[in-house]
Amino acid sequence: MHAAGLVARQIGILFGAEAARPREVIIQDWATDPFTATEADQANGNAHPDYCPIALPAPWGERITLADAEMAPEFGGYLEGALAAAEGAVIA
Ligand SMILES: Cc1cc2nc3c(=O)[nH]c(=O)nc-3n(C[C@H](O)[C@H](O)[C@H](O)COP(=O)(O)OP(=O)(O)OC[C@H]3O[C@@H](n4cnc5c(N)ncnc54)[C@H](O)[C@@H]3O)c2cc1C
Incomplete structure (x- = not known):
């Protein structure tokens, strides 16, 4: 299942079927956000x-x-x- 579908399904489990039909799903990967993570964060995560x-x-x-x-x-x-x-x- 696509990531947006997985998110919607999880929200549906938590908050009900109505909430599982969002108008929009925006997935933010903070690991790639330049104001949150640097190259060093990418290399040293283990x-x-x-x-x-x-x-x-x-x-x-x-x-x-x-x-x-x-x-x-x-x-x-x-x-x-x-x-x-x-x-x-x-x-x-
Ligand atoms: C999702 C997750 C999974 C983990 N899995 C493992 C694992 O499998 N094995 C392992 O060894 N470690 C694991 N850890 C790490 C482990 O939980 C931490 O290293 C450990 O709990 C740190 O203990 P601590 O006493 O330093 O801080 P904490 O356990 O964070 O204790 C700090 C306490 O201070 C309280 N506090 C904060 N601010 C204030 C304030 N202003 N006034 C009063 N109280 C305050 C907090 O509520 C908290 O109870 C995991 C951590 C996470 C987040």
């Missing part, structure tokens, strides 16, 4: 980047510890990384 803990500058670094999947010492971007970052924050 893995999370290597994240690492970020130390905040003074005076915040002594008071606030950032801990999330994007601050993980390893497995950045994954649940395991979020847990590792949380453990590191608790120990710090």
Whole structure:
């Protein structure tokens, strides 16, 4: 089935048969939008980047510890990384 047909069918499942007959379907691929994605985005989509803990500058670094999947010492971007970052924050 064509992409527009798949979209209309999905909308119909969610919102009823009336909604499944849109006057127009516009499909926007944000990966090709020059204001959203760059060439680097096209080339590097198979893995999370290597994240690492970020130390905040003074005076915040002594008071606030950032801990999330994007601050993980390893497995950045994954649940395991979020847990590792949380453990590191608790120990710090
Ligand atoms: C669709 C999808 C599939 C995924 N599949 C996997 C997978 O299979 N395996 C895997 O390991 N990882 C997977 N991940 C990644 C994983 O979910 C994340 O890496 C992990 O949840 C990040 O944990 P976190 O604690 O850093 O952030 P989050 O889980 O995003 O937690 C942040 C929390 O902060 C809350 N919050 C945000 N702003 C505020 C605010 N101002 N005040 C108070 N609270 C706020 C949010 O509501 C949220 O509860 C997936 C992610 C997505 C989106």
